[in-house]
Every structure is written in C-alpha cells, then in structure tokens.
Amino acid sequence: MIDQAERYIASLNPTPPAEFEVHNPVTGELIGRLPNSSPAEVAAAADRARRAQSLWAAVPVKERCRMIDRFANLLHGPRREDLIKVIRQENGKVYSGAFAETAVIVSTCDYYTKNAEKWLRPERRVPFVRGIYRGHVHRKPLGVVGNISPWNYPLVLSLMDMIPALLAGNSVIFKPSEITPYSTIEAVKLLHEAGLPQDVAQVITGDGRTGAALVDHVDYIMFTGSTATGRKVAMRAAERLIPYSLELGGNDAMVVLRDADIHKAAANAVSAGFENSGQLCMSVERVIVEEPVYENFLAEMQAWHAQINMGTGDSMDVHVGSLTNQRELERTQAHVEDALAKGGRLIAGGQPRPDLGPLFFEPTIIADARPDMLAMQDETFGPLIMVAKAKDVAEALQLANSTPYGLSSSLWTRDTRRGEEIALGFESGDVNINAALLVLGSPDMEFGGVKESGVGRRNGRQGLLKYTVPQSILVDRFPKVPDAPTIYTRRIVWILRLMRPLKRWLPFLGS
Numbered sequence: 376m377i378d379q380a381e382r383y384i385a386s387l388n389p390t391p392p393a394e395f396e397v398h399n400p401v402t403g404e405l406i407g408r409l410p411n412s413s414p415a416e417v418a419a420a421a422d423r424a425r426r427a428q429s430l431w432a433a434v435p436v437k438e439r440c441r442m443i444d445r446f447a448n449l450l451h452g453p454r455r456e457d458l459i460k461v462i463r464q465e466n467g468k469v470y471s472g473a474f475a476e477t478a479v480i481v482s483t484c485d486y487y488t489k490n491a492e493k494w495l496r497p498e499r500r501v502p503f504v505r506g507i508y509r510g511h512v513h514r515k516p517l518g519v520v521g522n523i524s525p526w527n528y529p530l531v532l533s534l535m536d537m538i539p540a541l542l543a544g545n546s547v548i549f550k551p552s553e554i555t556p557y558s559t560i561e562a563v564k565l566l567h568e569a570g571l572p573q574d575v576a577q578v579i580t581g582d583g584r585t586g587a588a589l590v591d592h593v594d595y596i597m598f599t600g601s602t603a604t605g606r607k608v609a610m611r612a613a614e615r616l617i618p619y620s621l622e623l624g625g626n627d628a629m630v631v632l633r634d635a636d637i638h639k640a641a642a643n644a645v646s647a648g649f650e651n652s653g654q655l656c657m658s659v660e661r662v663i664v665e666e667p668v669y670e671n672f673l674a675e676m677q678a679w680h681a682q683i684n685m686g687t688g689d690s691m692d693v694h695v696g697s698l699t700n701q702r703e704l705e706r707t708q709a710h711v712e713d714a715l716a717k718g719g720r721l722i723a724g725g726q727p728r729p730d731l732g733p734l735f736f737e738p739t740i741i742a743d744a745r746p747d748m749l750a751m752q753d754e755t756f757g758p759l760i761m762v763a764k765a766k767d768v769a770e771a772l773q774l775a776n777s778t779p780y781g782l783s784s785s786l787w788t789r790d791t792r793r794g795e796e797i798a799l800g801f802e803s804g805d806v807n808i809n810a811a812l813l814v815l816g817s818p819d820m821e822f823g824g825v826k827e828s829g830v831g832r833r834n835g836r837q838g839l840l841k842y843t844v845p846q847s848i849l850v851d852r853f854p855k856v857p858d859a860p861t862i863y864t865r866r867i868v869w870i871l872r873l874m875r876p877l878k879r880w881l882p883f884l885g886s
C-alpha cells in the first residue's frame with residue numbers, strides 16, 4: 376500500500392526535488408521516501424485545484440454529500456483496518472487510538488452530509504424595507520482551501536476540517552506533517568475512490584517550507600499545529616488578506632471540586648492525560664484539586680495508573696504506546712526533571728522505557744505542582760500529568776487560567792448546575808463537566824481555542840460556513856425612475872422618515 380502511495384504522490388510531482396524519509400517510531404525502520412514539494416510544484420497544484428474547483432462548485436450539494444457518504448462507507452467498512460495500520464505504522468499509537476481516528480471522521484462525514492444542503496441554501500433576510508425590497512444571502516465557496524496538519528492525529532486533523540470545506544464546493548490541498556504523511560495520502564485516495572475528482576482533493580508533501588508555500592497560493596488556510604508556527608501562518612495570511620483558522624497548542628486543566636466523584640474523575644484524568652501518550656492538544660496536562668479531596672484523588676490516580684498497560688501490541692488491552700518523535704521524548708523528560716527539581720512529588724512513572732522502543736516514556740504523575748514549573752506553563756505534549764492543590768474554587772480557576780493557552784478544560788462536581796456557572800469562568804474554548812475531551816468528538820459543538828490556543832472554530836454550522844463567502848443580493852421589487860440624480864431621493868427620504876414609527880406599529884416591516 377505504501378508503494379502505491381509513493382507512486383501516487385510522484386505522479387502529482389513529476390520532477391520531485393529533495394526527498395524526506397518517514398520512519399516507524401516504534402521500530403525505527405524506514406517506511407518510505409516522499410518528495411519535499413517545491414514552491415513551483417505547490418503553485419502547479421494550486422492551479423490544478425483552481426481549475427477543478429469551478430466544476431466541483433457546479434456539482435449539486437446533494438451529489439457532493441453522496442460522494443462523502445460513499446467515502447464514509449469505505450472508511451467505516453472495508454478500508455478501516457488498512458488505514459489503522461498506516462496510522463499506527465507512522466505515528467506509533469495504540470490500536471484503539473487509531474480506530475478512534477477513523478470513527479471521528481465517519482461521524483464528521485455523517486454530521487455534515489446531513490446538514491450541508493440545509494446550511495448552504497440561500498437564506499432569506501430582512502432587507503432595507505420589507506415588502507418593497509427582498510433580500511437573500513447566498514453562500515459561495517471560497518475557491519482553494521489549504522490544510523496544514525500535524526502528526527499527532529494524522530487522519531483526524533487532515534480530514535475533519537476538509538470534509539466541510541469540500542462539501543461547501545471548495546477544492547482542497549492537503550499538506551500533512553512530514554512525520555506522518557501516509558495517513559493523509561491513503562485517505563485522499565479513498566476520497567477519489569468515492570468519486571471526488573483527482574484535482575479537487577490533492578496532497579502535497581514536504582516540510583515547513585512546503586507549508587509556507589501553500590499559504591501563498593490558497594484562498595483560505597486551515598492550520599493545526601504549534602502556536603509558534605501558527606503565528607507565522609497568520610502573518611503570511613494577513614499579508615495576503617486571506618481568511619484563516621488556527622488550531623494551536625494547549626496546556627489544559629482539569630478542576631476537581633470537593634464534591635466530585637473522585638474515583639471517576641481520577642480515571643478520566645489518567646485516560647485523558649495519557650491518550651496518545653499525551654500527544655494531544657487538549658490532553659489533561661494539569662489537574663487542580665480542592666484541598667479536602669487532594670490526597671484521596673492522588674491515591675485514586677495511582678490506583679488507575681497501576682492498571683495502565685504500555686506496549687507495542689495490537690490488542691485493545693494496550694493502553695499507551697510510543698511517543699512519535701525524539702523532540703517529544705526530550706521535552707517530557709526535561710519537564711519531569713524540572714518539576715522534581717522544584718519540589719514536585721513523583722506519584723508514578725518518570726522514566727523512559729528503551730526496553731519497549733526508542734521513544735517510550737512511562738506515563739508520569741507529579742503532585743504538589745507549582746506555577747513556576749515548566750510543565751505548568753508550557754505544553755509538554757507527552758505522558759506527564761501535573762497535580763496541584765487549591766484551597767477553593769476561586770483559586771482553582773485562577774490556577775487553571777494562569778497559562779497563555781486556552782483550548783479545552785474539564786470540571787468535576789456532582790452539582791452540575793453550579794458546575795455550568797463555574798464553567799463560564801474558564802478561559803478556554805470549551806469545558807467538559809464530569810467528562811474530558813468529548814467536545815471535539817461532538818460534531819455539533821464548536822471546538823477551538825482562546826488566547827494562544829487559536830483563532831476560529833471547527834465543528835458545527837460555523838465549521839462549514841467558514842469555507843464560504845456570503846454574498847447578499849437585494850432586489851427592489853418596484854423599481855422606479857428616481858426623481859433626482861442622488862441616492863437620497865424623495866422616496867428614500869420618506870422611507871427613512873417613516874421607517875422607525877412604522878416598524879414600531881408594524882413590527883413585521885423591520886428586522
């Protein structure tokens with residue numbers, strides 16, 4: 376399958392420049408080599424995408440939905456296991472994690488194919504004066520959308536944002552991470568198999584230079600990755616005056632109140648903190664626990680930790696796998712050492728596991744965390760959970776909000792009404808109450824960051840409409856020859872005089 380993927384990419388880039396290598400993080404073995412696409416090749420892909428887009432936009436939305444539905448059927452059915460293999464081979468995650476990636480994309484397809492027609496229909500709006508004029512807002516595709524994605528969820532982060540972009544009538548150019556490009560390549564082949572024209576969905580491979588070149592040629596850029604790179608993308612997009620969305624880093628907090636179900640909260644801290652070995656933008660990195668239940672909570676976490684099975688096997692019983700690259704291993708180790716040197720209490724883990732593979736690191740829990748520890752400020756992006764104590768809710772919130780990030784968060788309490796009020800005090804794009812990570816998996820709920828965690832939202836109606844440009848069309852139903860060569864003719868002046876009182880008496884006239 377990888378050979379086929381290479382041939383496919385080579386056919387997109389007939390004269391590939393320098394290549395890059397993709398390795399299996401668990402075994403270190405070479406998976407394949409792919410071209411580092413040059414700016415000229417990116418420009419050529421964008422030209423092809425632009426030509427294909429005008430035809431794609433003419434395909435009825437219903438038909439576009441049918442193709443995406445066929446794609447979801449392939450992914451849910453015969454091709455799921457193939458894709459899971461590819462994801463695992465280049466990312467190193469466990470079987471259940473790769474399975475979840477395919478499930479998220481199927482559910483994204485189902486959600487948008489159900490709603491796209493309704494949301495893309497022209498909408499009737501209240502014009503200048505109802506009755507005299509009529510108004511509609513049309514949703515036109517933007518043109519060519521670029522998607523730059525990271526390596527931690529190579530299928531989800533390529534596809535979940537581009538399904539709505541395609542349904543809205545755009546063509547798409549994917550620039551997957553150079554660390555995990557094959558998952559996207561395979562998924563795009565499935566889109567073609569489902570009926571999408573070749574140039575409507577294209578993949579270009581390469582590193583950051585290829586990504587930067589892509590920003591120069593598209594009409595919208597959807598970027599997922601680090602805050603540092605996101606800033607560069609935003610600056611270039613601003614120069615070109617193109618719209619963009621940025622899904623960036625996080626250092627997410629879980630707050631556990633004294634009335635919480637401690638057993639369940641601790642289980643979720645462990646599973647949401649060590650999912651994908653902690654290489655998740657919204658993984659639980661900091662847990663802040665109210666003082667009366669602090670030691671109890673740590674004991675529960677320790678007990679759950681003891682049940683974690685880390686390894687390389689294919690079984691559903693392997694819970695934590697390898698890290699994906701050396702940088703993450705080194706950062707995790709540095710954050711652990713820093714926290715312990717500054718007085719952190721090691722509750723579990725703390726060591727690399729070279730016996731399992733070069734990039735394995737034990738799921739680690741450190742208690743008595745303080746704000747000056749690196750892991751309490753910066754994203755670790757590895758299997759490390761820091762636990763801090765707070766004397767009350769106010770202090771817990773203040774601690775939770777004390778980082779430059781604001782992606783997701785979670786709150787644990789039995790009093791869910793009070794919980795919903797407290798949730799509004801979190802500086803984060805979403806809050807899960809008595810749950811963790813679930814907003815991203817809910818296609819009807821907007822997901823995205825505040826502060827340095829991002830700009831824009833994915834999911835929901837907004838997650839589709841952001842790939843369109845609204846065009847308002849107003850029609851004068853009784854056009855007349857104006858009585859003077861000015862906008863402010865007698866008729867308009869009379870309308871302006873009468874409009875406010877009339878709207879008061881006859882509200883249906885106004886907005």
Ligand code: NAD
Nearest residue numbers: 524525526551552582583586587600601604622623624656
């Ligand atoms: P990264 O920023 O290093 O790379 C992301 C992508 O950007 C890659 O495809 C890379 O080739 C490309 N790139 C690099 N330089 C570029 C440039 N100058 N112009 C355009 N593209 C460029 O991030 P990463 O290490 O791949 O991913 C990890 C980061 O992603 C973490 O910070 C994580 O929190 C974040 N992330 C965020 C979300 C979210 O939804 N908010 C999801 C997953 C990951």
